[in-house]
Amino acid sequence: MSELYVMQYFLQPEALRxxxxxxxxxxxxxxxxxxxxxxxxxxxSG
Known part of the structure; x- marks a missing residue:
């Protein structure tokens, strides 16, 4: 899940902000x- 956040952080920083x-x-x-x-x-098993 953290990899998805990192990708979006680098590709769409304006959208996150x-x-x-x-x-x-x-x-x-x-x-x-x-x-x-x-x-x-x-x-x-189990």
Missing amino acids: SRGLNSFDSWAATFGQVVSSLEITPEG
Whole structure:
């Protein structure tokens, strides 16, 4: 997710500034969503 922010920061800095997204945290709160999910172990069990 941070890679997306960095790309937009370099390609569209004016757009971020005009929307008040001056930090990664504010950008992530706008475009991100926290999702809880289970993760499978490397062995494929659990």
